[in-house]
Amino acid sequence: MEGVDHLAFERNKAQFDVDEMKIVWAGSREDFELSDRISRLVASDPVFRKDDRAALGRKELFKNTLRKAAHAWKRVIELRLSGEFSALEPEAYKLRAFVDQPAFTDLHWGMFVPAIQGQGTDEQQQKWLPLAYRMQIIGCYAQTELGHGSNVQGLETTATFDPKTDEFVIHSPTLTSSKWWPGGLGKVSTHAVVYARLIIDGQDYGVHGFIVQLRSLDDHLPLPGITIGDIGMKFGNAAYNTMDNGVLTFDHVRIPRNQMLMRVSQVTREGKYVHSNVPRQLVYGTMVYVRQKIVADASVALSRAVCIATRYSAVRRQFGSHNGGLETQVIDYKTQQSRLFPLLASAYAFRFVGEWLLWLYTDVTERLKAKDFSTLPEAHACTAGLKSLTTTATADGIEECRKLCGGHGYLCSSGLPELFAVYVPACTYEGDNIVLLLQVARHLVKTVSQLSTGNKPVGTTAYMARLEQLLQYHSDVKKAEDWLKPNVVLEAFEARAARMCVACAQNLSKFSNPEEGFQELAADLVEAAVAHCQLIVVSNVYALSLLHKHLGDFISTGCIDPKQGSLANEQLRNLYSQVRPNAVALVDAYNYTDHYLGSILGRYDGNVYPKLYEEAWKDPLNDSIVPDGFKEYIQPLLKQQLRNARL
Ligand SMILES: CCCCC/C=C\C/C=C\C/C=C\C=C\C(=O)SCCNC(=O)CCNC(=O)[C@H](O)C(C)(C)COP(=O)(O)OP(=O)(O)OC[C@H]1O[C@@H](n2cnc3c(N)ncnc32)[C@H](O)[C@@H]1OP(=O)(O)O
Numbered sequence: 001m002e003g004v005d006h007l008a009f010e011r012n013k014a015q016f017d018v019d020e021m022k023i024v025w026a027g028s029r030e031d032f033e034l035s036d037r038i039s040r041l042v043a044s045d046p047v048f049r050k051d052d053r054a055a056l057g058r059k060e061l062f063k064n065t066l067r068k069a070a071h072a073w074k075r076v077i078e079l080r081l082s083g084e085f086s087a088l089e090p091e092a093y094k095l096r097a098f099v100d101q102p103a104f105t106d107l108h109w110g111m112f113v114p115a116i117q118g119q120g121t122d123e124q125q126q127k128w129l130p131l132a133y134r135m136q137i138i139g140c141y142a143q144t145e146l147g148h149g150s151n152v153q154g155l156e157t158t159a160t161f162d163p164k165t166d167e168f169v170i171h172s173p174t175l176t177s178s179k180w181w182p183g184g185l186g187k188v189s190t191h192a193v194v195y196a197r198l199i200i201d202g203q204d205y206g207v208h209g210f211i212v213q214l215r216s217l218d219d220h221l222p223l224p225g226i227t228i229g230d231i232g233m234k235f236g237n238a239a240y241n242t243m244d245n246g247v248l249t250f251d252h253v254r255i256p257r258n259q260m261l262m263r264v265s266q267v268t269r270e271g272k273y274v275h276s277n278v279p280r281q282l283v284y285g286t287m288v289y290v291r292q293k294i295v296a297d298a299s300v301a302l303s304r305a306v307c308i309a310t311r312y313s314a315v316r317r318q319f320g321s322h323n324g325g326l327e328t329q330v331i332d333y334k335t336q337q338s339r340l341f342p343l344l345a346s347a348y349a350f351r352f353v354g355e356w357l358l359w360l361y362t363d364v365t366e367r368l369k370a371k372d373f374s375t376l377p378e379a380h381a382c383t384a385g386l387k388s389l390t391t392t393a394t395a396d397g398i399e400e401c402r403k404l405c406g407g408h409g410y411l412c413s414s415g416l417p418e419l420f421a422v423y424v425p426a427c428t429y430e431g432d433n434i435v436l437l438l439q440v441a442r443h444l445v446k447t448v449s450q451l452s453t454g455n456k457p458v459g460t461t462a463y464m465a466r467l468e469q470l471l472q473y474h475s476d477v478k479k480a481e482d483w484l485k486p487n488v489v490l491e492a493f494e495a496r497a498a499r500m501c502v503a504c505a506q507n508l509s510k511f512s513n514p515e516e517g518f519q520e521l522a523a524d525l526v527e528a529a530v531a532h533c534q535l536i537v538v539s540n541v542y543a544l545s546l547l548h549k550h551l552g553d554f555i556s557t558g559c560i561d562p563k564q565g566s567l568a569n570e571q572l573r574n575l576y577s578q579v580r581p582n583a584v585a586l587v588d589a590y591n592y593t594d595h596y597l598g599s600i601l602g603r604y605d606g607n608v609y610p611k612l613y614e615e616a617w618k619d620p621l622n623d624s625i626v627p628d629g630f631k632e633y634i635q636p637l638l639k640q641q642l643r644n645a646r647l
């Protein structure tokens with residue numbers, strides 16, 4: 001029934017103030033009001049409708065994306081969502097987020113602009129940023145190649161300095177050096193920040209960023225020497241196919257010398273390479289920025305899936321009917337709770353860890369401005385590790401939510417297949433998750449090895465300073481409630497991470513060649529890195545379900561014994577019972593509109609069955625009662641069978 005809240009009985013059970021929790025989730029009252037206003041604005045605008053997108057072909061889908069991006073930009077300007085002509089302001093960022101359709105603009109604002117801001121000189125910023133802010137040029141981030149993505153130092157594209165003309169010659173020497181994947185490149189971008197090996201007088205100075213114009217600003221045709229196109233359909237139907245991930249090759253394309261991004265190092269008119277007194281890793285700065293954004297984004301994607309699965313689990317009933325009464329809500333099954341509630345808790349935990357990471361990132365940025373590079377390794381390890389941890393958990397969590405919704409979760413109208421398809425590449429882009437965990441492992445091993453030299457570990461590795469104590473530690477948990485004390489949980493996680501790191505460091509020391517040891521022990525190193533990253537995010541329910549999931553680690557490292565493991569599980573069951581009456585209210589606190597959720601199963605009013613039934617009839621296959629192709633392919637078969645039957 002329209003207008004009836006089928007979930008009201010669930011909402012009445014809540015033991016906390018949902019409106020207050022909405023503010024906690026949003027970050028502040030101001031943020032809440034902003035999100036609320038912008039999400040409603042998007043939901044009520046017919047251009048931003050998205051319920052029809054699963055049935056669109058690639059070309060229509062792409063054109064629809066262009067239309068939405070252009071309309072979003074128009075709205076930003078009309079509503080003066082940002083003071084300047086810039087879409088970097090929170091309002092404009094939120095508008096793009098609620099439009100919920102990946103587009104070239106994500107890369108323009110999310111990578112092209114930050115690359116120039118972070119790696120361009122003041123002069124370069126003054127020249128390029130106003131053009132980019134007004135979208136008079138549209139840029140992308142062209143780093144990955146057909147042959148190399150993870151190994152940035154292995155990129156093959158060259159930028160050779162020509163002192164005669166004061167230019168760089170950008171060239172793709174091999175097929176594998178073709179740029180491959182950059183979003184927005186395939187059909188839209190007029191410019192790119194291209195990463196290429198700097199060659200001066202035959203000497204290779206490694207990978208640097210260059211601003212290169214790709215297409216004419218008049219007719220949008222590729223400039224001479226440039227070959228460009230889309231790399232083809234990707235996983236899922238609509239999902240990430242709204243994006244024109246592209247291929248690009250250069251045939252001796254010339255650009256002026258001042259288009260090398262020169263904040264970190266410079267090439268003079270005479271062809272002299274000058275490296276500023278800053279770490280070369282600052283060339284990777286844009287990736288650090290985006291990894292931090294991706295962590296913040298993980299809680300959004302996971303919370304959407306959890307919201308759908310929680311509301312639907314309260315609506316869906318199976319078994320347990322007595323004397324013709326109602327069947328049991330599937331959310332009341334302990335198995336459903338043990339799969340769903342840790343994800344609900346994870347969404348909240350990732351929301352808070354995202355805030356913390358933003359603080360860390362802001363802090364390191366301020367320090368870099370003051371030429372203090374001391375916290376850069378910690379910022380790199382935290383952004384890389386948490387990007388890996390949160391995206392893996394979110395991608396797995398979305399898929400689990402699909403299963404939690406049974407068969408109906410497999411329908412596109414549940415919103416879950418598309419959410420998964422659009423999200424899962426987050427485990428790969430901005431750094432493959434395993435490659436990133438290996439970076440964390442290097443940081444941890446280095447930290448352990450420096451302890452003997454008296455180096456005091458700082459930041460998230462500070463617990464290693466108590467190594468002796470952590471190596472002696474054995475949990476003193478005696479009853480299930482002991483697991484409710486944050487310190488008890490935290491110490492167990494610290495001891496587990498410390499012991500796994502120390503074990504890796506000890507095993508590494510047995511190798512005469514450390515690099516060989518690192519390769520050989522990579523799987524253990526990744527597990528130690530995961531343990532360290534989990535330590536960063538632990539909080540009550542979440543921590544206990546993780547402890548239960550990784551019980552083997554905790555027991556094998558001697559941090560807890562099997563009895564204490566069972567007590568943790570007992571406590572977990574108690575906590576699920578406490579979460580149960582609050583579950584629907586906890587997902588209401590995300591304040592998502594039905595437009596943004598894009599899911600019949602997750603509708604706010606819980607009116608699932610009539611709407612699912614209605615939606616089915618909208619499928620293009622139901623446009624005709626007898627399908628196209630009946631006469632050619634089905635009727636002859638039927639007639640054939642009839643003839644055979646008569647024989
Ligand atoms: C709308 C706004 C955006 C919103 C965001 C939301 C969603 C995103 C949406 C869509 C995504 C779309 C786009 C995706 C884009 C891309 O994918 S761009 C391409 C990204 N590519 C990668 O991430 C490549 C991964 N590889 C690397 O980062 C490096 O090659 C790797 C770190 C693996 C190795 O580098 P290498 O130079 O070979 O280093 P070493 O292992 O030898 O390390 C040398 C030292 O440098 C330190 N280090 C490495 N990286 C960094 C860094 N980024 N910052 C600081 N320091 C770094 C490393 O720790 C070593 O230090 P020590 O020498 O040990 O002290």
Ligand SMILES: Cc1cc2nc3c(=O)[nH]c(=O)nc-3n(C[C@H](O)[C@H](O)[C@H](O)COP(=O)(O)OP(=O)(O)OC[C@H]3O[C@@H](n4cnc5c(N)ncnc54)[C@H](O)[C@@H]3O)c2cc1C
Pocket residue numbers: 107141142143144147148149150151180181182183240245425428429430431432433434435438522
């Ligand atoms: C949707 C999407 C959008 C993207 N957008 C952009 C963009 O805008 N701009 C851009 O430049 N790039 C972009 N990329 C590329 C992306 O950054 C790379 O795909 C990513 O960095 C992974 O690199 P790769 O593809 O080379 O994977 P590979 O490194 O080839 O990974 C293959 C396998 O090898 C393993 N592996 C690799 N190295 C190691 C190692 N040292 N030790 C152990 N295992 C290892 C990995 O774990 C993985 O299992 C995008 C990719 C996707 C999927």
